[in-house]
Amino acid sequence: MILNIVxxxxxxxxxxxAARNNFTYTRYADDLTFSGNESSLRLLPxxxxxxxxxxxxxDEKKTQI
Numbered sequence: 001m002i003l004n005i006v007x008x009x010x011x012x013x014x015x016x017x018a019a020r021n022n023f024t025y026t027r028y029a030d031d032l033t034f035s036g037n038e039s040s041l042r043l044l045p046x047x048x049x050x051x052x053x054x055x056x057x058x059d060e061k062k063t064q065i
Contacts, residue, residue, distance in 0.1 A: 003029060003030065006054060007027065007054070010050050010051065010053070010054060011025075011027060013050050014027075014032070014046075014047065014050055017043060017046055018034055018036075018043065021036070021040075021042070021043060022036055022037070022038070023035060023036035023038075023040055023043065024036065032047065032051075034047075039065060040065060044063075044065075
């Protein structure tokens with residue numbers, strides 16, 4: 001529940017950018033998923049910035065494209 005509060009604005013920003021790029025954004029706890037017909041690789045820098053703005057970082061070992 002706390003993560004939902006912390007991620008509220010991040011979810012909005014990531015959802016908007018995903019939609020503009022024809023992706024669907026979903027999050028379950030700390031797992032972020034971008035689904036679509038193209039590679040979501042181009043969204044990665046933005047995702048890093050948003051997550052970094054929360055004082056967090058992506059786990060590169062768990063990042064899958």
